[in-house]
Amino acid sequence: MATIGDVAREAGVSRSTASYALSGKRPISEEVRRRVLAAAEALAYTPNAGARALATSRTKVLGLLARFYTDEFAPAMMQYIQGVTDTARDLGYDTLLVTDEDGARALRRITDSRMVDGVVLMNIAQDDPRLPILRAAPQPGATVGLPGDCSGIDVFDLDFEEAGRAMVDHLHRLGHRELILISQPEHVVERGGAYVWRLRDAALERARQCGVTLHTVYGESRQPAVGRLLHTLLDTYPSATGLLINNEAAAAALPSVAHERGLRVPEDLSVIGRYSAEFAAAFSLPYSFVESAPDRLGSMAVRQLVRRVESATARREPFVVRFISPELVSRGSTTPPRDPRPRTPAR
C-alpha cells in the first residue's frame, strides 16, 4: 500500500510538500501540484486513517450508541439509524455502531480511546447512565431523545407534549368527549422512556382542561397480546369514540382487530396514531397520525454534532434542546362522533 512517502518520491518532492499539495493548506506551484496528484493517482494512494487520526486528532468517525429493544418496534429504530448514517456520510463521517448492553462502558471505551470525534446517543432514559460519561468526554455529544438533565449536550426530540395535546385537541374540536390513549408497554417506562409519559401527561392535562375524559393504558409490544389488549379496551370503554395510539405495535395490530369486531374507522371510532410516514407506508396504516420524523431527528443530531466537531467557535456555543413540532398528517380516520354529545364549553 502506497504511503505519502511513496507519492513524494514518485513526484520528486519531499513528504511535506506532497502533503501540502494534497491538502492545499499551503501554496504549491501548479507544476508540483500536478506531479503530486498524478503520483497519488498512479499509486492509488489513500491516506492511512490511523496515522491521520494520530496526527490530526480527528478520526472522521462518529459513534452511534443504540440498543435494539424488542419492545420498541424494530423498523422505527432502523429509520433513526439511517438518518444518522446517511447524514454523517454526507458530511464526510463514518459511523461506529455500538449496541453493547453496557452502554456506559462502551461509551467510555470509544471516547477515551479517541476512536470517534463525537457521539450520538439513542434510546435515552430519563436518568441515563451514559450522560455523565458523555459530559466528561472530550468529544461533543448529542442525543435523540430527551433526558432528565440536558446539560452539556445537544438534545433533539419530538415534542411529545405537544403531540399529546394536538391529538386531544383534534378530537375535542370534532366533538369527542371520551377517548382512550394506548401507550408503550410499561417496561419501556420502567427503563426510563420519558417520551411515554410526556405524551400521556400532556394529553391528560389537556383533556382535563377541555372536559374530555381520557382513559390511559400501557400497551403491549407484540402480537397477539397487543391485539387482545385492543379488544379488551374497546369492550371496557364502549362509550369512548376516539383512540390515540402512542405504540407502533398497537397501531399495526389495529386494522385486523377493527376488522374482527366489525368496527369501522372513522364512523364508529376515530383514530390518531403517533409514528413515522415510513412506518405507516410499510404497514399501510390508514390512520391520521402525528409524524415522529425519526430520520429528521437523527439527521439534526448529526449536523449539530459535526458543527461542534469542526468549529471551535461552534463548540463554545450554548447547548441546545430542540423539539420538532408534531405535524398531524390527516388520513381521514377522524370524524365527529356518531352521536355527538352537546358541546359543553371547556371548564
Place this chain on the structure above:
Amino acid sequence: MATIGDVAREAGVSRSTASYALSGKRPISEEVRRRVLAAAEALAYTPNAGARALATSRTKVLGLLARFYTDEFAPAMMQYIQGVTDTARDLGYDTLLVTDEDGARALRRITDSRMVDGVVLMNIAQDDPRLPILRAAPQPGATVGLPGDCSGIDVFDLDFEEAGRAMVDHLHRLGHRELILISQPEHVVERGGAYVWRLRDAALERARQCGVTLHTVYGESRQPAVGRLLHTLLDTYPSATGLLINNEAAAAALPSVAHERGLRVPEDLSVIGRYSAEFAAAFSLPYSFVESAPDRLGSMAVRQLVRRVESATARREPFVVRFISPELVSRGSTTPPRDPRPRTPAR
C-alpha cells in the same frame, strides 16, 4: 488525556517497559508491573486507538456494509446487524456500519484507508460490484448471502434450495398436490437477490419430481398491495391447498387476509413461511416456518472473519461456503388437504 509516556513517568520506568508491562509481551518484574498498572489506573490511561492502529496495523474494527432497502423487510435486517455487532463485540471488535448507496466506493474507502481489519457484506447480489474490490483488499472479507462468484471470500447463507425442497416435500407428504409459492417482489430479483430464485427454482424442480403443481409468483413488499395480491392469488388458484411464503411482508399480511376471507388455516389452507423466529414472534405469525436464522448467519460470518484477521495460518486456509440447513419449525399450520386426492406415487 494520559499517554503511555505519562504512565511510564508516573511509574518511574521507560515507555517501552510500560508498554510491555501492560501487554505482557515480555517478562516484567512483579514490582514494576504493579507500579505500571497502578499508574495506568490512577491516570485513567486508555491507549489511543489511532496510535495503536498505526503501530500494529490492527484497528479492532470490522466494517459492515449493509443497505436498508424498503422492499426487504426492515426488522429482518436488524437481526442480521445485531448478530454481527454482538458477536464482534464478544470478540473484541467494534463495528463500522456503512450504508452508502455506492457500496463499492465505500468499501474501497474503508479498506484502503485501513479503518477496518475485515469486512462483512450484506445484501449480496448475484453479480455484486463490491466483490472484486473485497478480493483485492488486504483485509479478509465475509458475506451473508451467496454471490455468483464465491472465490476469495467466506460465504454464509441459508440453504435456500433445501428450504424450497423442504417446504414442497412437507406438503407433498401430507398429500397436497397443488401449491402456491409467493416470493419477494420482482425488483429484489432484478437487484440480483439470488436467494429468491434459488428457493423458487429448487421448489419448482422438486414439485416437478413429485408431481405437484406449483404456481409461483413475485410478491409485493408493502401493504395494501401485498394483501390484494394474496386475495388475487387465492381467487386465481381456488384448488390450491397449500401456500409457501418466501416474503416477510406477505407472511405478515396473511392473517388479516385469511380473516377477511373466512379462510381457516390449516383446515382450508396449509401454510409454510420462511422467516426468523424473532420475526414470527413480533408479528405473532401462527404458521409453521423455515427458520432463516439471521443472527446466526451474522455471527458465523464475524467469527470466521476474526479467525482470519487474528491468525496468519487461518488466513491461508481455503475459503468456505457454508450453508446452514433450513430447520422447519412446526406451528401446526399444515395438515392433509381437506379432500385429499389419491396418493399417486411420485413420478
Place this chain on the structure above:
DNA sequence: CGTCAATGTCGAACCGGTTCGACGACCAAG
C-alpha cells in the same frame, strides 16, 4: 571462579501522516 543463559529494563526506531519554522529564489519598491 569463570562462563553462559535467563531475566528485566532501556533507548531508539518505526508506523504514516501533519505542521512548524527556516530558507532560497524571485520580484518590486526605495
Place this chain on the structure above:
DNA sequence: CTTGGTCGTCGAACCGGTTCGACATTGACG
C-alpha cells in the same frame, strides 16, 4: 544596489503507541 516581502519547498519534530536489539544483573552450572 540593497531591502523586504511573497512564494514554494524542505527538513525536522510530533502525534502515541509497539517492538527490536542491546545491555546489565543475577543465578546456575561446570
